[in-house]
Amino acid sequence: MEFFADRAEAGELLAERLQDAHDPVILALPRGGVAVAVPIARKLDAVLDVLVTRKIGYPPTPELGVGAIAEGGEPVLDLALLHRLGMTPEDVADVVERERGELARRVRAYRGDRPLPVLEGREVIVADDGLATGGTARAALRAVRGAGPAKLTLAVPVGAGETVESLREEADEVVVLLTPVDFRAVGQWYDHFDQLSDADVLRLLGRD
Template identity: 45%
Template structure:
């Protein structure tokens, strides 16, 4: 449908291509790869597999504008982190009650996903580790900013954002917040993440769970 734009067959293909760009990080001690559920996890799985690094998730939820759910007015993450896009909020005149209502609903979904994906497994330690956080693309960057805020509070040794596609302006903005931003495509005419994929079917909860189960939880040298 979007043959003019598409550069990736699917999220797996995008992940394999992204992994090639991330090869210099493969030898980092204690490297951790985190995917943003749901769509970022299949991409992150391919990266983690290629770099022989453990995979986990960084749970964040987009705050969609009431009546326009795909348009982000911000995002939330665990530990009550909330990142708001004030440009969108002021442009559409969204009041604080509407924001709180959406945030409360998304927090419930965040908690549900945590139980569904991780079960009883605790989140991995972040402190003093190089961390690559992966999504299937960036549009407004709100979700990734929430992830960055959560992860920086945990004091990683180094924080790298890696995505297959993102607008150049968003990459530039995020570079001031992390150690590196790796994006394979940075088109000026971005339009939407999905147009850069032949197959951009939604990732399911079951797929996320299966990929987390299949991925190594430790570095090969850490396994006794």
């Protein structure tokens, strides 16, 4: 069974699969995706920044994601799941607004007043540390697609096979190193999978 020592090693391995990228912009999904993206950006000598996303949780059980939102994009809701839960998009409107506020706070924390790099006409690689349901990655890809990139790639070390396949509809290319049959959680495929703080993100970006 294959495992990654940590996110940095996973990023190094991903970078080897991305060397044909032409002058890309790397957008990392905080927080864990930043640790994966740093070695990719270093290897490709690429611009690196964050693309902030927020999960939209099911109100009675916020840990259950019913959608996500990324900066510059609209909320992406799992309408089939909402239907099974007996809910409509209007039922999570308050959650969406709350997450918009937290998203804006994190953008200020990570980037200050600087805008995202120009993405139109560029090759863009969206990086994260893994894919479970893929909700935040889907929201991120749709937000980036709206900015008009020349090519949009999703790069992750590990992901659930069904999720990876569903996201091929959103990206021009999906680069993934492992799609284990017995996937249960992203963290199980790393020897070290510490939770990162905002301070960790800023340190990794050289903005502390």
